[in-house]
Amino acid sequence: MRETFFPINDLLRRKLQTSLVLTSLTLCVASTLFLLLFGEKIGFGISLTVEGRLTSGFSMVFSRFIIFAGLLIFIVGAIIISFMIFVMMSQRVRDIGLLKAAGCPNDLIFGYFTTELLIITFVGCFLGVVLGILANFASTGLLSNFGLQISQKPVNFLLVLLVFVLFFILAIIFGAKPILDAAKVEPAKAISPAYHLGLSKESGFKVVSKSGFIFRIAMRSLFRRKSATIRIVFCLTTVFILVTVAVAGGIIAEVTTKSWVEKAVGRDTVLIAHQNMCTEYELLLSKFYETREDSRFNYTDERYLMPEGILNCLGSISGIEYVDIRLVLKAQVKEVRNYTFNPETGATTPVGDDREGESLIIGVEPGMVLSKWFLEGKFLGEAQAFEAMVGDSLAQRMFSTPLMQSIRLFNHDFAVIGVCLDPINNGNVTYVPLEALQGITGITKPNVVTVKIDPSLNRTEILNQLRAYIRTVNPGFEVFELNGILDRNVGFLGYIWSAIIFLPLFSLISASLCLIGYVMLAIAEQRQEFGVLRALGAKPRTIVRIISEQSFIVLLSSYAMGIALGIIITLLILVPKPLVTGYAVLEIAGWLLTALAAIFIFSLYPATRFAKKPILEIMT
């Protein structure tokens, strides 16, 4: 036998198994590479780059997800590879025994199977890299066609090489161990099914007498095949954690973050301002989902200040629930350093620095604000107090511990009492009491009014009435519905989260292949027994049921553990103050059950194929 021919022939002889190992290896490498390359391009990848879009608070939530999903995808990849190589080698231990019994020396045997491992690992990693790059190009092209701004960065080949080398080394490490172990086993042991299938003599497991015959065989087989069963349960549990974090986490985070944006902007809210101001306000809100240059807009231009007539008419129109008066302007702000005092040592420690920058300043009437923010700290309380609530991006960019510091504005210090997530000006915003702002700027009139219309009344009629009033007072002013821009903001969040939901797709396919590998191992081990059952009157579907019950038990136990852990991780670690709606629960359940059903159906393929075989072919 030529040394180079044996491994190639052996791999080709086991076509289904070889293709399973190759495909799962390819998908693991591809999914990790795709995540890294695509994450970099969409700008909220592992590197935490914000690229001028999304506020830092939102970006943080996404990045936490991406990093966690990336870590899990890598771990899942490593576990899947280790499992598939274990299954591959488990089915070769008998051959190793036979080779040894025929007098083949240990080093030659090790050489044969190591060559097989090297071939399969190299081909798998290579195909994985190609698939990962292609998936990256395809996704970029697809999203660009939908009009989304995707960076056209060239492929980072250093990253590609890193992923290739990492997975290659991992596969070799995981694969070499079982080969080395098998090569050391005595021939008699290696030939014995009790050894090469990892059987223990007696499971000690007793099922209750009433349980069905099929369940009895399925359970005992699972316990007898302990080593492989534990590995596959571990592998699938990790995959289900990943799927749950991505799907359940993705959906919960989507609902939660969308609600943050909706509450901050206000659903069914109408903006009343000068035409130019409306355009500028729209631009400020759109900075959340696209990179926009700052315009040189003069917010305090006399023309943009709200005429008294408009403010007066708002009170006379029935159906207007809330009137939120605002003074919006841009100004230079400065971080004010604070000190902490340690009463025990008497030492003072400085908090913060003297950073400066431009911020959008919004003066609001604390009791009349339509928006409800997701915030840390508290909202403004008194109309004249020198207190401020800053946006998350500003807090991150300019403050060390914002809630312990103040912000300097027009030479006045405002104590920072809250940090909020707000899409306006992409989180680069400072909210202060309107009265205090008017006092220090000398601008007595607001330039923006947002109103909320009673949803039980005819909205169109009220808006028409409002437009008519405003036109009579000042034709330069207009009524602008914020729902359109709000929908675009929310849609952008939806697009990002949907990208996250599909991240574990490759891992899910790999997990299906693992389960198929496990089912094949079960069939190989019980082949003779299934033949006997058939010969003694069992129908092919009985055999399919025995195999599918084993697969289902493995799948269900992994599913339960994976989902429980995934939900805990999502709710406790990844999403702060999660919002779980009934619809979200249904959506999550739908996705997760679909994943379970899909894997289960895939795993039945070898069973149905096997059951169709003639009895004699099974038994011989």
Next chain:
Amino acid sequence: MKTGQTVVLASLLCKTYQMGDLKVEALRDANLKVEKGKFTVVNGPSGSGKTTLLNIIGGIDKPTSGKIVVFGHDLSAKNEDFLANFRCHRVGFVFQFYNLVSTLTVAENVAFPMEWTRKSENQVEKRVEELLELVGLQHRVEHFPFQLSGGEQQRVAFARALANNPPLLLVDEPTGNLDTKTSLKIIQILLKLKGDGKTIIVVTHDKGIFELADQKLYLEDGKLVSLNA
């Protein structure tokens, strides 16, 4: 049954296996008639097609050509569901290498062919007790196959083959792997079953079993010859 007392009727039975480019003829125009309650022994050199013949009679395999009628049913024309029912209710198989299900205990191995019938749990339990008493293994009820000797495993295989009280018993080399003392126990079981009026076809080289036969057949190169004449 259309043929009266005839249980097995095979005419011009051929079975060819394709092994790569090579065609192997396991059976060539074999004719066989087995009457109800008769003890038939098939003998012949290794590879002569004895097991193939048993498999075709039992509905495990199908002939390449020719006709095999068992209990009035042309088995070559039946689908897998029919054959599964047929094997469950009409035929008892004892394989050369016992082929017990390793995940089941002795009692469960004997009981499982009854799982596909409508017997109650009590009936199954009673039947298992009866059969294990018949083969002398009452004390091994909770043991797993790997805890039994070869002879004991063969006796369990007999008990299992009789679970549904099939009228036809097909036995392949029952003493081939056993010592003389254990073989005697098997012969006693066969004798008892013959006394019960079962139709039995045994493939064997064992002279002790040969002596029990009502009909002796010899199979060589796929051709079946009667030794009674």
